[in-house]
Amino acid sequence: MTELENWPAPAKLNLMLRIVGRRPDGYHLLQTVFQFVDWADSLHFRWRDDDQVVLATPLPGVPPDRDLTVRAARALQRLTGVRRGVEIRLDKRLPMGGGLGGGSSDAATVLVALNALWGLGLSETALLEVGVELGADVPVFIKGVAAWAEGVGERLTPVEPPQPWYVILVPPCEVATAAVFGAEDLTRNSPPAKISDFLAGLCGNDFLPVVRRLYPQVDAALADLARHGQPRLTGTGACVYAAFPERDRAEAVAAALARRWRVQVARGLNRSPLLDKLAQLR
Ligand SMILES: C[C@@](CO)(OP(=O)(O)O)[C@H](O)COP(=O)(O)OP(=O)(O)OC[C@H]1O[C@@H](n2ccc(N)nc2=O)[C@H](O)[C@@H]1O
Numbered sequence: 001m002t003e004l005e006n007w008p009a010p011a012k013l014n015l016m017l018r019i020v021g022r023r024p025d026g027y028h029l030l031q032t033v034f035q036f037v038d039w040a041d042s043l044h045f046r047w048r049d050d051d052q053v054v055l056a057t058p059l060p061g062v063p064p065d066r067d068l069t070v071r072a073a074r075a076l077q078r079l080t081g082v083r084r085g086v087e088i089r090l091d092k093r094l095p096m097g098g099g100l101g102g103g104s105s106d107a108a109t110v111l112v113a114l115n116a117l118w119g120l121g122l123s124e125t126a127l128l129e130v131g132v133e134l135g136a137d138v139p140v141f142i143k144g145v146a147a148w149a150e151g152v153g154e155r156l157t158p159v160e161p162p163q164p165w166y167v168i169l170v171p172p173c174e175v176a177t178a179a180v181f182g183a184e185d186l187t188r189n190s191p192p193a194k195i196s197d198f199l200a201g202l203c204g205n206d207f208l209p210v211v212r213r214l215y216p217q218v219d220a221a222l223a224d225l226a227r228h229g230q231p232r233l234t235g236t237g238a239c240v241y242a243a244f245p246e247r248d249r250a251e252a253v254a255a256a257l258a259r260r261w262r263v264q265v266a267r268g269l270n271r272s273p274l275l276d277k278l279a280q281l282r
């Protein structure tokens with residue numbers, strides 16, 4: 001049954017990221033811009049006769065009970081009391097710990113898909129509340145539109161930046177988000193920017209110097225990419241990317257870098273393919 005299959009969970013890029021303060025609980029207050037790309041995990045569901053949530057495709061290094069897909073489905077069961085079970089199959093294509101938000105996107109897709117398929121009728125606001133408990137990046141994937149984000153990333157304002165072709169390099173390392181947030185030399189007091197500053201190209205990523213220092217492979221990827229375009233870091237990395245207006249140019253740059261790096265060409269998207277999949281149900 002195709003409505004249970006091929007639910008997309010796209011990657012995001014952080015087009016800028018500033019750290020503008022800290023909450024009393026130590027969490028950092030950010031300003032960031034999220035845009036999706038057409039590079040995605042894919043999720044498939046199968047109903048069960050009991051009320052268990054089972055992951056048929058566990059990820060290396062992630063106990064199934066900790067997997068964000070399983071946690072998302074169980075959060076829906078707890079919230080609504082629904083007594084339905086599901087087997088989840090995850091085609092994992094996005095690198096983990098790469099700053100592409102794959103785990104958060106998987107969680108958002110489970111929330112949106114099961115809310116619809118189980119007929120739970122939860123509002124978007126209710127889904128966003130469940131989502132942010134699973135991770136700060138989950139809400140933007142639920143909303144499914146490119147956004148300027150504040151707070152820890154949950155206060156979202158839609159934006160429509162250009163949708164270029166990106167060359168994304170995947171360095172062979174995972175960045176420990178908590179360690180980078182905890183680095184002594186991290187800038188934590190950037191002056192708040194405005195959306196117009198971002199649109200004028202004035203904002204970078206405050207994590208860049210720290211991640212370059214701690215992860216030589218990220219530093220090398222940025223240097224290689226700089227020979228072809230303007231390199232940027234997504235989130236806390238490890239992935240780095242550069243934008244090109246033409247697909248052909250992006251493909252040529254990717255080909256030049258492929259000997260040394262895992263590389264992916266992807267189109268920027270201001271609307272998530274998850275919204276299109278959901279619309280097909282209606
Ligand atoms: C930096 C961003 C930008 O999109 O993404 P990634 O690079 O991870 O994709 C996100 O804000 C990542 O948010 P989230 O996905 O919730 O972070 P987690 O890995 O759960 O956080 C790990 C740890 O980092 C610290 N942390 C995280 C977020 C935040 N705003 N302030 C923090 O201080 C906390 O110590 C937290 O326990």
Ligand SMILES: Nc1ncnc2c1ncn2[C@@H]1O[C@H](COP(=O)(O)OP(=O)(O)O)[C@@H](O)[C@H]1O
Pocket residue numbers: 059061062066067068069095096097098099100101102103104105106107177235237238
């Ligand atoms: N379904 C999932 N996909 C990816 N990572 C997951 C998932 N569930 C839990 N995780 C955990 O979340 C961590 C961060 O994953 P991910 O979202 O891919 O990276 P990032 O936060 O850097 O963008 C992983 O290293 C893994 O331990």
